[in-house]
Amino acid sequence: MKNARRARLRELASVPIAAVAVAALAVAGWLFAQSELAALRAEHATLSAEHAAMSVRAARIAELRREADRSLAAYSRLVARGVIGGERRVAWLEFMTRLKSERRVHRVKYAIEPQRVLALPSADAGIAEIELRASRAELDLQAGHEGDLLGFLAGLHDVPGAWLVPRTCMLRRVSAAEAEVGAAPRLHALCSFDFVTLHDRRAEAIAR
């Protein structure tokens, strides 16, 4: 038994130590390289995820920036025109007075109803901070010429501080019996408009 064991040991010892050492070194090197590679793969995965997140975030911010620029331009235009903000009835009346003179309309009678809140055009169009409001105006107009009357009605759309939404308009020829003394109106118009404004509660809160 002892001899057999000794023989086996001698046999083992007879394997060139250099070969075993080289093989062991090579295997150890491979194992080390594998562990390094695994660590690199993990780091690569983390970097990839970070890069993907950063790219998505950058793209989102860039898109947001473009959208903000576009929306802000529209918003600023409406603020400048006065559509966003409080009603400016005095400005409306001044505008109509000036328009009446320019278009030679004989008479402009008006009645503006109290402001009311309108439902937004579509259900998802707005958010709680944005409110659409309208003031219904009834105009009774008399003009001597059809062109003057139509010009007045078209020019009314440039009213400051509101969007003008025409509802109905009845135009008819005035008979001689109906004409007022000292004037010669030929046309009479009875029209209904909505002066629409927008109210942004958040902007108002910021402004305050």
Add this chain to the structure above:
Amino acid sequence: MRETRVLHVTAARVDVYRVGRGFADREKRFTNDASGLASLCAHLKMQRRAPLRVIADLADEDFHVEHLPLLRGAERREVLSRRLRQRFPDADLAMTISLGRIRGDRREERVMLGAFTGRQPGHAVLAALRQEDLPVTAIHSAAQLAPAMLVKMRMAEPRVLVVAIGAAGLRQTYVEDGRLRFSRLSGLSSRASESEDSAAQLHHETARMHQYLLASGVVQPDANIAVVHVSTSAHPDGSFEPGGDRVTWQSTAFATVARACGLRRWSDQDECEALAAYLAAASASREGYADESLHTELRRERRRDAATWACGVLASASLVATGATVIEASGLRAQMNELRSRTSAARIELEAVSAGLPALPTAVESLRAVERIERELLPLRASMDPLLKEISRSLDAVPQIELESVRWQRGAGPSPANGTDADAESAEIAGRVAGDARAVESFVSVLRQRPVIVIKDARLPFGASPGSRIAGDLGGAPDSGAPTFSLIIARRSGI
């Protein structure tokens, strides 16, 4: 070829050769007696424990051909062992060489049995090596190396007698079809040191050998034999005429033979021995003599070789795999650097975009909502002017028409079923005709020609349609009032 030590044993001495690729260098020479063998063992034990191969260049090597039933595996080994014991009962070293199957009805194999008979000086060498537990892996007789030499020399002749004079004497080996058939070692007389005498003795011995082969039936009388004489510097080729028509003589310089066998470096003093050592180192161990102890050592050597090879393969595979891993890691590192730079660039861009965001007067959602509301209210804010202008232009074309009233309203006009938009504007026109009542039809026709106008309803001065009732007094006084009409028209949106 791995570096090996080969012992060349003759009756008088033992030479130790160190054999490697292209060389066979004599390392040491010992006398073949008790003191010489002790020195030999001492020398070998001082060397690295490397496998030893032994060439027995001795006389009294006996050969015998037998016919055996065609067997395989353990059964064949058992029969061969029994035949060897029967044929050479006292031989320590014996071997068998298969000479091939015999064609015929009986399935038999021709086998040559060989052995060293008698108590040769070689036995003392082997006994000394075994006693010192030195790893002998193969024992060849000098005769067994001749077929390998002929293969290297590309000899095509089927029957060749190899003749060479070495340290042990004149060795004549007969090889048939590449297999050893017979060999004899004969000593040279004292006069043979002179070239002419050695050539004469060579001639004489070769003729005797030929006669013996013919007499013993190893060679048929009508068979041709090629004699290959390896001429060394000590015993160069002499003038010689072969005897008989069946014998051809070919003397080849040792250098030519050595080069053919791959040996590049040797000493002039022991040319044949160096070549034998080189051939023995290159030969397979199983081709020599071997007993069980040699098999054990051989197996050990093979296992060691296998382990060394396995280590080599493992190391190579590991190196290749490591190389592949390093290449992959290098690629990953490059990708990671690229990712880092791109991420850094994205971060810088993100910071720049974030820093450049304008101060918003309200929430982004509110901005979006305002933009959307403006877009959606746009159709409702359309002026009534376009429709009224269309009516005005149509009136210019038909001056007989006098309008009394126009009632404009948004919606409630044409429905989608009519192919127009529900949100379009509509106008109800009432008027009268100054003159020919057919001017109304012209007016309607003009309106129809306007691409944006759709006539929804028309009530003309005379209800000329079959579905309406008309009445009048054709003989009475003419009606003083002008004919009246009413139309409902709509404007297609988006045109």
